[in-house]
Amino acid sequence: MNKNESIEYKQSVADLYSKRSQSYDRSEWHNRMARNLVDYADIKVGSKVLDIATGTGMVAFYAASKVGSQGSVIGIDISEGMIQIANSKLKSSEFSNIKFEIGDGEALAFEEHSFDYIFCGSALIWMTDIQSALAHWQTKLKNKGKIGFHAFSEKAFVTGVVAQSVLEKYGVSYLMSKPTGSVDKCQKLLKQAGYRNIDIKIDSDGNYIRIEDARNSWVTATRPAPGQFPHPMSSMTAKQLSEAQSDFERELEMLNSEKGVWNDMTTFYVFGEK
Numbered sequence: 001m002n003k004n005e006s007i008e009y010k011q012s013v014a015d016l017y018s019k020r021s022q023s024y025d026r027s028e029w030h031n032r033m034a035r036n037l038v039d040y041a042d043i044k045v046g047s048k049v050l051d052i053a054t055g056t057g058m059v060a061f062y063a064a065s066k067v068g069s070q071g072s073v074i075g076i077d078i079s080e081g082m083i084q085i086a087n088s089k090l091k092s093s094e095f096s097n098i099k100f101e102i103g104d105g106e107a108l109a110f111e112e113h114s115f116d117y118i119f120c121g122s123a124l125i126w127m128t129d130i131q132s133a134l135a136h137w138q139t140k141l142k143n144k145g146k147i148g149f150h151a152f153s154e155k156a157f158v159t160g161v162v163a164q165s166v167l168e169k170y171g172v173s174y175l176m177s178k179p180t181g182s183v184d185k186c187q188k189l190l191k192q193a194g195y196r197n198i199d200i201k202i203d204s205d206g207n208y209i210r211i212e213d214a215r216n217s218w219v220t221a222t223r224p225a226p227g228q229f230p231h232p233m234s235s236m237t238a239k240q241l242s243e244a245q246s247d248f249e250r251e252l253e254m255l256n257s258e259k260g261v262w263n264d265m266t267t268f269y270v271f272g273e274k
Helices: 003-020 028-041 058-067 080-091 130-140 158-168 183-192 211-215 238-255
Strands: 048-052 072-077 098-102 115-120 141-152 196-203 206-209 261-264 267-273
Touching (some): 003 080, 028 267, 058 115, 206 211
Antiparallel strands (some): 196 267
8 A cells, every 4th residue: 555545544543443442451352362472472571572552551561560670661552542541551550661652563763673572462464564564673673582473363253254255256355364364474474574483372262152243243344454455345336245245144144053153263472583
């Protein structure tokens, strides 16, 4: 996407997450993933940490508890709503080694070789250029510094997977987690960005969701598509959109069982060293 498209895309993502900011901390799943990412990284006391797309600060707060008073954590996000929540939580906490600020993960305003660890929880697919972002982040790491991020299997999140399958029939490519959807893809991205000692831990997770909830998760062009702008569905006619939604609901019905629709949530915890 060009510069103007990138600006509009990022604003739409920021707006989306600002709307979600008030309820984001209710997700135990997000909290658990944040803690796992930090624990798997084996952070050392005294380390300097950057948390990209920090949201409400789940990764940042937990990382701050690991680095201690001798270390420091900076959390950045393009969503003002998320940063407001994070700063509100910080004011009522006892942490003095965390700072939250508005920031673009693809244009970091920090000196090179500044951080021992850079994290990006659940947000890498929202970057406009994943490969360039990873290479950019490497420049901000110290020698032997470590990057850590979440990625999801391309088979994760059943409603998105079914939507992808349906939209392909209409010539529409809806990426979602595809760019980082396998161990091989994650390894290739990190190798091309110059990382070494790559380590990927797999958390096989999932649950059953109600068919009613699944049906209500049909994608629309009013919600930004990760890494894509204009939205890939914006070229579809009203008739095509209606037919595609009907196809979506029919495919979900075929997956339904007495327990509901199985929703795979396989998560990759991906690490690389500079």
